[in-house]
Amino acid sequence: MVAAAGIPMYDIPFLTVGGGMGSFVTLDYLRIYGVPTSQMRVVSNIDHPWQTYEFLTRCSQIPRGERIRSDSSSRPDNLWGFPSYALEEAWKEKKLSYLWQILTEPLLNDYWTPRAGTVFKNLEREAKRINYWDMLVKGQVRMVRRRAGGGYFTVVTPPDGAAATKRIIFRSRFVHIAIGYPGLKFLPDLQEFRTKHGDYQHVVNAYEPHEQVYEFLKTRPGTVVIRGGGIVASRVLQRLFDDRERHGLQTQIIHIFRTFVSGSHGPHIWARRKGGDGWAYQGFNYPKSVWGGQLKAQMRKLEGTERAKKYKEMGGTNTPYRRRWQEQMRAGRSGGYYHPVQGTVDRVEHSQDGRLVSYVRSSDGIVREPVSDYIIDCTGLEADIAEHRIFADLLQHGGAFRNPVGRLEVERHFEVKGTANGDGALYASGSATLGGYFPGVDTFLGLQIAAQEIADDLAGRGFVKKMGPLRSTSQWFKWAFNSSV
Amino acid sequence: MTDQGFGVVRPLPGNGLVAYVGGLLLVCDAAEAVVEDLLGALRETAASGGDGRSLARRVAQILAVVIGEPVACAVAGPVSGGVAVLVSGPAFAAVTGAAGEIQLAGRDALTWSDRLVPGPVTRVELSLPDAGAAHPLSRLDAGVIVAGGVWCDLTEVGAAPQAMPRMEPAAPQVQQAPRMEPVAPAPTPMPVPPERPTSPEWSAPPESAPPAPYPLGPADPYPPVIAPPPMEPQPQAWHSEPHPGASPQGPMPSTGPAPAMVHHEEVHHEDIDTAMASGMGGDPVDVRDQPFEYELLTPGAAEPPGPAPNSGAEPEARPLVYGVDCKNDHFNDPRVPYCAVCGIALVQRTLVPYKGPRPPLGVLLLDDGLTLRLDTDYLVGRDPERAPEVADGSVRPAKVTSPDGSVSRRHLRVALDGWDVNLVDLGSVNGTQIQPPGDPNFYDIPPNEPVTIMPGTTVRIGVSRTMRYESHRNR
Numbered sequence: 001m002v003a004a005a006g007i008p009m010y011d012i013p014f015l016t017v018g019g020g021m022g023s024f025v026t027l028d029y030l031r032i033y034g035v036p037t038s039q040m041r042v043v044s045n046i047d048h049p050w051q052t053y054e055f056l057t058r059c060s061q062i063p064r065g066e067r068i069r070s071d072s073s074s075r076p077d078n079l080w081g082f083p084s085y086a087l088e089e090a091w092k093e094k095k096l097s098y099l100w101q102i103l104t105e106p107l108l109n110d111y112w113t114p115r116a117g118t119v120f121k122n123l124e125r126e127a128k129r130i131n132y133w134d135m136l137v138k139g140q141v142r143m144v145r146r147r148a149g150g151g152y153f154t155v156v157t158p159p160d161g162a163a164a165t166k167r168i169i170f171r172s173r174f175v176h177i178a179i180g181y182p183g184l185k186f187l188p189d190l191q192e193f194r195t196k197h198g199d200y201q202h203v204v205n206a207y208e209p210h211e212q213v214y215e216f217l218k219t220r221p222g223t224v225v226i227r228g229g230g231i232v233a234s235r236v237l238q239r240l241f242d243d244r245e246r247h248g249l250q251t252q253i254i255h256i257f258r259t260f261v262s263g264s265h266g267p268h269i270w271a272r273r274k275g276g277d278g279w280a281y282q283g284f285n286y287p288k289s290v291w292g293g294q295l296k297a298q299m300r301k302l303e304g305t306e307r308a309k310k311y312k313e314m315g316g317t318n319t320p321y322r323r324r325w326q327e328q329m330r331a332g333r334s335g336g337y338y339h340p341v342q343g344t345v346d347r348v349e350h351s352q353d354g355r356l357v358s359y360v361r362s363s364d365g366i367v368r369e370p371v372s373d374y375i376i377d378c379t380g381l382e383a384d385i386a387e388h389r390i391f392a393d394l395l396q397h398g399g400a401f402r403n404p405v406g407r408l409e410v411e412r413h414f415e416v417k418g419t420a421n422g423d424g425a426l427y428a429s430g431s432a433t434l435g436g437y438f439p440g441v442d443t444f445l446g447l448q449i450a451a452q453e454i455a456d457d458l459a460g461r462g463f464v465k466k467m468g469p470l471r472s473t474s475q476w477f478k479w480a481f482n483s484s485v
Numbered sequence: 486m487t488d489q490g491f492g493v494v495r496p497l498p499g500n501g502l503v504a505y506v507g508g509l510l511l512v513c514d515a516a517e518a519v520v521e522d523l524l525g526a527l528r529e530t531a532a533s534g535g536d537g538r539s540l541a542r543r544v545a546q547i548l549a550v551v552i553g554e555p556v557a558c559a560v561a562g563p564v565s566g567g568v569a570v571l572v573s574g575p576a577f578a579a580v581t582g583a584a585g586e587i588q589l590a591g592r593d594a595l596t597w598s599d600r601l602v603p604g605p606v607t608r609v610e611l612s613l614p615d616a617g618a619a620h621p622l623s624r625l626d627a628g629v630i631v632a633g634g635v636w637c638d639l640t641e642v643g644a645a646p647q648a649m650p651r652m653e654p655a656a657p658q659v660q661q662a663p664r665m666e667p668v669a670p671a672p673t674p675m676p677v678p679p680e681r682p683t684s685p686e687w688s689a690p691p692e693s694a695p696p697a698p699y700p701l702g703p704a705d706p707y708p709p710v711i712a713p714p715p716m717e718p719q720p721q722a723w724h725s726e727p728h729p730g731a732s733p734q735g736p737m738p739s740t741g742p743a744p745a746m747v748h749h750e751e752v753h754h755e756d757i758d759t760a761m762a763s764g765m766g767g768d769p770v771d772v773r774d775q776p777f778e779y780e781l782l783t784p785g786a787a788e789p790p791g792p793a794p795n796s797g798a799e800p801e802a803r804p805l806v807y808g809v810d811c812k813n814d815h816f817n818d819p820r821v822p823y824c825a826v827c828g829i830a831l832v833q834r835t836l837v838p839y840k841g842p843r844p845p846l847g848v849l850l851l852d853d854g855l856t857l858r859l860d861t862d863y864l865v866g867r868d869p870e871r872a873p874e875v876a877d878g879s880v881r882p883a884k885v886t887s888p889d890g891s892v893s894r895r896h897l898r899v900a901l902d903g904w905d906v907n908l909v910d911l912g913s914v915n916g917t918q919i920q921p922p923g924d925p926n927f928y929d930i931p932p933n934e935p936v937t938i939m940p941g942t943t944v945r946i947g948v949s950r951t952m953r954y955e956s957h958r959n960r
Contacts (some may be wrong), residue, residue, distance in 0.1 A: 055822060055960070140832070184828030195815075200957050201848045201858065203830060211941060212848050212856075212955035219854035318491045387812070387829060465528050 008168050012041045013463065015154055015172040017141045017390065019044020020052050020431040022178025024127065025076050029451040031130040031485045032079060032475050033464045041170065043137045043156055050123045052080060052180065054461055056381075057116050059207050060232045061239040064117030069231050069320060073121075074445040077126035079452070080476050086115035088122075101214055110322050128442060138162065143393040144175050150422020174458065175428040177394075177416070178447075179207045182387035184208065187227075190377055193348050202356055203348060206232045206378040221250035225358055227345065227379035229279055234319045236376055238339075241328035246339075253338045254370045256360055258379075260342030267313060277329065278340040280318040290314075290440045293450075300412060300437045306435050308404035311435060343368065385432050392417065398426075405435030412437045413457040414450045425461070427454050452460045487848040489610055491561070491637035493615050494625045497618035499633010501557070505625050507531025512576060512611040513558035513632050522547045523558055524629065525873060530562075532871040537569030548597055555591065559611040559634075567604040568746055572611075573597035577634075581608040609637040721864050803842040803860065806903050815840040818904045821958050846906055847940060847956025849883070849899065857883055859956075862901055865946060866911075868894040871947025891947030900935060905933035906954055908944065915947040 014025040014035065030040060046052060054064075062068055074081045083091075090098040101109045125131070139156040147153050184207045186194075191201050194431040204210035206228075216222060217240075224240060226233055237253065244251050248288040261275035274281040290296055294449035295314065302310055332338025351357045351371055358375065360368045385391040385407050394400040394408075399418035404407035409417045410433045416476045417428040429450035438453075440446040459466045478485060496503050501519060504511040505526050511527045513520055526543035530709035533539075546557055553576035562569055571649045572578045573591040580587050589598045612634030619636045620857075656785060674820040808816050811824035811831055819838055823830055846859040857863055862880045864872050872895055879880050885892050893913035900907045910917040910932045918927040922941030930936045938944070941960035 013679075052822070096759055183830040184823050186826070186828040192826050198845055198860065200825055200845055201856070201955075204957065208823065208825075208828070208957050209940065209955075209959035210957065212850055212953075215850050215953050215955060216854060216856065219850070348587075390810070429847070 001021075003251070005356060006165070008163070008165055009171055011171050012457075013128075013172060013221065014040040014174045014176070015152075015170050016040070016042045016176040017044075017144065017178065018042070018152065018178040018430075019046050019136065020049055020178060020180050020430075021076060021444075022180065022450075023176070024049035024123070024132065025321070025444075025447040026176055026178065026451040026454060028077070028126060028130055029079055029131065029448075029455045030458070030464060031460065032479075033455050033467050034471075034485075035464050037131050037134045039135050040135050041133050042132075043139050043141050043154065043170070045138060045140055047136075047138075047160075048124070049132065050120050053093060054116070054120055056207050059209055060378075061235045062116050064115065064120065067113045068116050068119065069113065069235050074251070074448055075114075075122065076444045076447060077122040078473075078479060079448060081474075084144060085118055088110050089118060090112060102240075110324075111320060125482065126479075129479070129482055139168070141179075141390055142167070144177065144390060144398065144426065145393075146398065146419065146421040147171065147424075149451065151424035152421065164214045173424045174427070174463065175424075175434070176429070176454065178389060178428065178430045179388060179432065180388060181381045182385065182432055184381055185379065187345075187377055187379060189345060189347050196385055197350065202373065203375045204377065206236050206376055207381060210376065213376060214239065216373065217243065217249055217251050218247055221252075222373040223252040223254065223371065225356070225372040226253060226255045226259060226378060227375065228260075228380065229319070230378060230380060231258065231319045232380070233378035234279070234322070234325060236378055238322075238325050238328065241325075241332065241338075245328075251337065253332065254372060255338065255340040256358070257340060257342050258344055260340070262449065274321065275316065277333070278342070281321040291445060296438065299439055302437075304404055307435070307437075311405050311439065314439065340370065341370075388432075391432060394426075403433075403435040407435045408432045410436045413453040414447075415457065423459070425460070427457075429454070490561075491635075492639035493637065493641040495621075495623045495636045495638075496625050496630055496632035497612055497619050497634035497636055499615050500631065501613040501615055501616075501633050502629060503625065503632040503635050504629040505635065506629070507629050508536065509535075509562040510609070510611060510635055510637070511540075511558065511560045512632075513556070514574075514576075514612060514613060515558050515631065517558065518549050519551055519556060523560075527560070528873050528876065532876060534871075534875060535562075537564045537684045538601075541569045543570040544571055544573075545597065545599070552596060557591070557613055559591070561609050561611055564601060568602045568606045568609060570602060570609070570611075571597055571599040573697075577610075577612050577614070579608075579610045580606060586709075598626075603924070605639075607639050611635050611638065654960045659917070720758045756785035803844075805840040807838045808841050808843070808904070809836040809838055810841075816844065818952065818958050820904070820960060822960065825957055843901075844905075846901060846904065847954060849952050849954055850884075851885065851952045852950060855883075857881075859899070859901060859906060859954075863899040864895060864897075865892075865899060865952075866894050866896040866913075867892045885946055885950050885952075887947055887950045889947075889949055892950055893947070896946055897944075902937075904934070904958070905937045906956075907937050909933060909935050911918075913947065917947075918945040919943070920945070 010294070014030065019042050022054060025046065027040060027042060031037070057068065075085055084102075086098050086102045090096060098112060101112045105111045125337070139158045139162075140267055142155045142157060145153050145155070151171060151173045152175045154172060154175060156168050156170065157166060158168055184205055186205055190203050192204070194200055200214055213224065217224070226236060233255070237255070240251055240253055242248055255278065259276040260278045261280045262278075262450070263276055264272050264274050266272035290299075299307065299310060329338060333340075336471070341360065341362065343362040346359040346361055348359070349357050356372050356375055357369050358372070360370065362368070385402075386395060391400075391408060394416070395402070400416050401409055401418055408428055410415055410428055414427050414429050414436075416426045416428050416431065429441060430446055434439050436451060438446070441450060455464065458464050475485065491505075491508070494505050494510070499930075502511075502513050502515045502524075504524055505829050506527050507530075509527055509531050511523055513523050515521070517653045520927050523544060526547055527536075527540060530540040530543055535543075537560075540560050544558070544560050557574035559570070559572045559576040559578045560708065561571075561578065561580070567582060569581055570578045570580055570589060572589045573594075573596075576591045577587040580589075580600070580602040583605055584603065586608075587600060587602055589600055591597055603944075616633030616668065625635065807819070809819045809831065811817055811827060811829050813827050813829060815826035817824055817831060819831075819836055822832060825844065843860075847864065848859060849857040851857070862873055863883045864880045865883045867886050867890075868886070869875055869884060872880070872882070875882045876879040880898070885896070891914075893911070894916070895911050896913040897917050898908055898909040898911055908917060908919065908930060910930050912932045915928050916932075917936055918944040919930055919936065921926045924938055927945055938954050940954055940956040942954050943951055944954065
């Protein structure tokens with residue numbers, strides 16, 4: 001039928017959709033497992049795998065020279081995780097203090113994290129090594145559909161002029177979807193403000209470029225409202241504090257937490273999380289036991305509401321505790337220029353003089369109306385997976401369904417449940433699969449664990465040879481010497 | 486001088502165009518190819534405070550370009566000590582001064598006729614061949630209308646006409662004005678050095694006439710003598726802060742060394758100021774009350790009539806550009822990864838570009854904190870308000886001054902083109918430099934050529950002032 005429609009069709013055994021970090025890590029594993037580039041394609045509309053990641057980190061105040069905020073228990077360009085980023089940076093920069101830091105974290109020191117630039121540079125090196133760009137096909141994926149007789153069709157719109165037809169189709173036995181977040185999430189009241197006033201500059205999302213806020217504050221004293229208590233809020237706050245110190249500014253900061261954490265919290269004495277002044281602190285993105293401990297083991301067995309409950313228990317917005325930043329916040333509170341408050345914002349309006357008034361209702365019923373020059377929304381990236389056309393189509397026509405926390409339900413080996421077709425399989429990894437048997441999917445390590453599960457599953461299906469210790473060791477040497485897989 | 490005007494101005498019926506702007510008169514055949522240029526010259530002269538002499542020079546420059554074609558037009562404007570007139574083609578002028586009536590016809594000259602008629606001048610008539618007689622109750626205070634000519638009685642300054650003693654337009658009478666004190670400034674001790682003392686014949690163009698640096702648009706004039714102090718673009722529209730220190734200078738470009746390029750026009754400002762100070766100029770018509778005049782955009786001023794986007798309203802008539810819709814139907818720059826309104830990824834869509842109204846492209850952030858929303862073009866300079874394109878609302882003024890006087894009166898145009906932000910240095914004296922994002926160096930941009938800048942670019946205007954272009958669309 002497809003052939004009759006005159007749409008060109010290409011056969012490719014393994015296709016990954018997305019082209020970001022999730023696709024890259026998966027292809028990296030499979031290349032190292034021994035799949036040649038001719039057997040795999042990645043369909044994407046970005047040019048290199050770290051493009052979106054870099055865009056988002058840069059906007060959220062982590063340019064290449066800054067250290068990433070969350071922990072780096074692994075490195076996405078190296079499936080063995082050795083040598084770690086810390087070893088590499090210590091070696092390259094000849095700084096033993098980094099090693100001292102990782103030996104003494106978190107008691108005497110903060111958790112060590114690599115520079116964003118180190119991450120990107122290594123990704124580029126590895127992408128070249130596995131011939132990533134030989135596998136890249138530029139285009140928009142419109143849908144992934146099960147094919148009569150097994151496997152899947154992936155309908156792609158190539159860029160203008162790149163193909164003779166408006167659509168091309170890939171026929172694959174295996175498809176992997178790693179398309180990340182459907183988008184940034186702009187809060188409804190901020191969206192309304194933008195459309196109503198045509199003002200895109202004073203009410204901003206932390207994940208979009210908003211340098212004008214910091215530049216403005218260098219020119220005259222101003223007030224900024226920050227919304228949200230996560231990792232991005234902490235980084236934005238630090239930028240405001242840093243600029244204050246570096247340029248002698250008089251910026252006033254009002255920080256609105258929807259959930260104001262005033263102290264340690266948790267269900268029982270063995271599952272407590274530190275907190276205070278609004279924040280919930282966490283050394284890592286996830287509790288350590290997610291990766292190999294009892295939490296991982298427990299979650300693997302839980303279904304339905306029990307799993308959702310467990311996620312809720314360990315979840316919640318949190319951010320790493322950083323000493324320097326803590327000092328800055330303390331100084332801000334005592335100096336009277338940092339004002340954390342609890343509340344939810346009903347709406348934002350223009351004041352008489354053209355500034356911004358937030359109507360903030362706290363849980364005790366008090367309504368505050370802070371006036372500011374700028375509002376930075378740091379409430380996050382989450383958006384419903386159905387906002388993305390591929391997932392929406394899969395949920396509607398592909399047999400996929402949602403997991404207990406509302407995202408895509410996947411097996412323990414990251415096959416999308418309900419989509420199996422003949423001898424083919426459809427996999428997904430990354431943030432869309434949060435809420436499955438394995439937590440921590442939206443981290444470097446989470447992507448790698450998913451990739452490993454997928455590669456092992458593919459090995460079980462005969463698509464690729466199993467990886468044994470000898471082959472793994474020889475591949476590590478190839479990595480170390482930057483020679484082709 | 487220009488505020489003095491021509492007393493009572495009565496249009497003559499006909500099919501030409503008559504413009505009376507800032508005390509300067511223009512009569513021309515509406516079908517002439519250069520009619521817009523002529524109107525532009527009139528407005529620009531009026532806006533820059535020029536007198537009849539400047540007007541005649543500018544018009545002569547325009548006529549010189551199309552020399553050989555007898556353009557039907559006549560202009561007149563007051564100068565110190567009389568009235569300057571220029572006539573071309575089939576147009577006709579008659580001026581009654583101290584020495585009697587002087588008649589000028591364009592046809593009598595090979596190129597055009599001009600004359601400086603010494604005062605006191607009591608009557609001026611400019612007409613096209615088909616002009617009729619003026620209605621005794623008709624009156625033109627300012628503006629551009631369809632008419633065949635004008636007839637001016639300088640003895641009835643500004644007041645409602647009580648008597649109409651002379652209705653015969655072409656009557657060759659020589660008559661002393663009975664009440665002429667306020668309008669005949671010639672012999673008074675005015676400290677204006679007449680650079681070209683009443684030489685009866687003068688010709689244009691002089692070499693020092695400044696080139697018109699802007700496209701001449703259909704602008705309304707801005708009368709310089711009523712210039713309110715430093716203008717800040719409407720604060721409620723695109724920034725939210727008061728601007729202390731945004732303008733360290735006074736309203737007139739009198740401080741700091743004036744760049745050579747604009748020097749000669751400033752002489753006229755001084756003329757005007759001096760004349761005003763010495764009580765001359767009769768009853769200047771307060772053109773702010775006239776609907777045709779451009780209103781300055783001052784904080785606290787009435788809502789400007791022009792293209793003032795205010796905070797609550799969509800700027801009307803936004804230009805249409807090719808863009809794409811996100812899945813929630815928000816119109817976007819096709820190159821950005823996420824929707825500027827709701828944040829959803831644009832990359833998941835098959836994007837079909839179409840023409841839609843352009844949302845704001847970002848902001849210009851000046852080093853004093855002034856924030857200009859990029860939803861229209863800006864004219865940046867020490868004295869941008871008088872530019873015709875500002876007056877007609879196609880460009881918003883951005884007044885930038887510097888203590889060292891290194892910012893030209895009209896320094897730089899920020900021109901939006903599609904989704905791009907371009908800079909056009911308008912031949913400024915001290916030039917414009919840009920520092921692209923991530924580059925430690927500043928680079929000169931060539932004059933009068935558009936240069937596209939990226940978000941994060943710092944722009945140096947002259948020597949000491951800077952601004953930054955920032956945008957949520959940065960990729």
